[in-house]
Amino acid sequence: MCEANAYLRRGNREELVLEAVDKLIPGPGQITMINIFGEQKILKAKILELSLVDHKIILGENND
Template structure:
């Protein structure tokens, strides 16, 4: 299965905000992250990159 690690990027700093993410929904300046175990988290920002090869996604903070 392809779960993603999602990072919040602020300038040069990158911080892991959630792992095991299987669904991302970007809307109105927020990104909803849903995990493989049914957990979810909404973070402010913009989805800027998704890489299935490296199994990660990057959300840029506003």
């Protein structure tokens, strides 16, 4: 399986917010993620970087 883990970057730290993300849908000011277990999470965040070979989605806080 080729899902990725989503991390929220806060300063120098990266906190795991959802593992094994399959779907990610950006919306206005927020991001909806659904993982392979069917868990859904909506965060006020934006995508900073995807690094798919490393299975990482890096999100940043949305200050808009």
